[in-house]
Amino acid sequence: MRALRGATTVSENSVAAMEEAVMELLDELEERNQLHPTDIISVTFSVTRDLDAIFPAAIARQRHGWDGVPMLDVQQMYVAGSLERCIRFLIHAYLPASVPVYHTYLRKAANLRPDWSLPQSLQPSQSVMESKV
Structure with missing residues (x-):
């Protein structure tokens, strides 16, 4: 089991803007991580x-195959000065331990984790922990 993180921002609080951003984010997630x-x-x-x-x-x-995935929506804790109009996700999925994970940060959210702009390989301690699970 692996954890994938990601985030994006929207230009306005509207259904259309949120649909566009979420679909773009999930398209990128699926493509980059197969x-x-x-x-x-x-x-x-x-x-x-x-x-x-x-x-x-x-x-x-609305995405093909996603209707059976357990999902939860929550409100991000407010911190003064933090990024506005931001949608984040944490996904747990079965992915081979040997495959690098690509965390997906788009639009203004790309500044949240510039260190994750490259694929994240498992650290030796992580691979040992996962093999015990």
């Missing part, structure tokens, strides 16, 4: 408090 919905264990989406037009999970369920 991820199929049947490999996904669960998804947690979080949104900043300025986004309430639609649930990201409702958008994701």
